[in-house]
Amino acid sequence: MMFRFLVVALLLTSNAFAVPPSTFPAAKVVAKQRVFYDQASSANGELYCGCKWKWTGKSGGRIDHKSCGYEARAQQNRADRIEWEHIVPAWIFGHQRQCWQNGGRKNCVADDPVFRVMEADLFNLYPSVGEVNGDRSNFQYAMVTGVSPQYGACPTRVDFTGRAAEPRNEVKGLVARSTFYMYDRYGLSMSRQQQQLLMTWDRKYPVSAWEKEWNSRTAKVMGHPNPFITGDRSWSLGHKPxxxxxxxPVPIQAAAPSAKASTTGIVVGNRNSKIYHLPQNCPSYDKVSPKNRVRFSSEANAAEAGYRKAANCR
Known part of the structure; x- marks a missing residue:
């Protein structure tokens, strides 16, 4: 028992001196130097196809197509290079920030410190074939059917019509646990369907030896582990981030909350209907059109701005 206590104490002490990257460009360099430095020729490969690569420049790489049987679909230049994939796309977590509504990603980078932290979070970054990274775009992960092989022997599939991507089996558990981490740590809202799929992948594809090592290396930089990899935290439907x-503070569009505020978090209002929805137990939370979304830090803020709670909230 004493030995375990000492080990935990040492880990906490070492993590206390961690210095996470503060920008996305810096994160890519740190990820190469501190996390994936020996993975270019490993059996794990990059995210989507398991390809090996050769490091180039500060954070880039050249894909070894023969190592994974990769064939370019349409973009040979991007098929030849490593790019850094946000497992949870910046478009997705950015759209849950007011800064994106006010000017897109560029505005978020300039004005929102939370967005900058999210964009540079190493637990959400993984090297991937550039073409697949581009094709995946900001699509959510899903089971893709009726799509023929698109990248030679690479098993990842992208459904452009359905705006969905299914990664290879070897990383389905990893992307699920990385997604849980991002949504939990930054208070994001996930649809019930997406939760159910990722919970299935989490159970079916347990943590591998490499994922444990990836977590350990990343924790030394970030100052904390991914609790969904270590097993200290698990995801269930209705998970409270x-x-x-x-x-x-989350940027808001109304005055400071009053004393009667009961529910806090990112509350979404519809500027047309003047109805607001909560992150939990409101089925229409993620159905409000982006152009009509107004975000508040609490129900009190929404009420003070003249909004009323959606009738279908349970």
Whole structure:
């Protein structure tokens, strides 16, 4: 028992001196130097196809197509290079920030410290074939059917019509646990369907030896582990996010909350109907059109701005 306590204490002490990258460009360099430095020729390969690569420049790489049987679908230049994939796309987590509504990604990078932390979070970054990274775009993960092989022997599939991507089996558990981490740490809202799929992948594809090592290396830089990899935290339907990564107040469009505020978080209002929805137990939360979304930090803020709670909230 004493030995375990000492080990935990040492880990906490070492993580206390961690210095996470503060920007996405810096994160790519750190990821190469501190996390994936020896993975270019390993059996694990890059994210989507398991390809090996050769490092080039500060954070880039050249794909070894023969190592994975990769064949370019349409973009040979991107098929030849490593790019850094946000497992949870910046478009997805950015759209849950007010800064994106006010000017897109460029505005978020300039004005929102939370977005910058999310964009540079190493637990959400993984090297991938550039072409597949581009094709995946901001699509959610899903089971893709009726799509023929698109990249030679690479098993990842992208459904452009259905706006969905299915990664190879070897990383389905990894992307599920990385997604849980991002949604939990930054208070994001996930649809019930997406939760159910990722929970299935989490159960079916347990943590591998490499995923444990990836977590260990990344934790030394970030100052904390991914609790969904270590097993200290699990995801269930209706999971309440810890919001541990919120490093500044969420930008809002109304006055400060009153004393009667009961529910906090990212509350979504519809500027046309003047109805608001909560992150939990409101079925229409993620159905409000982006152009009509107004975000508030609490129900009190929404009420003070003249909005009323959706009738279908349970």
């Amino acid at each position: 810890s919001r541990e990564g919120i490093v500044s």
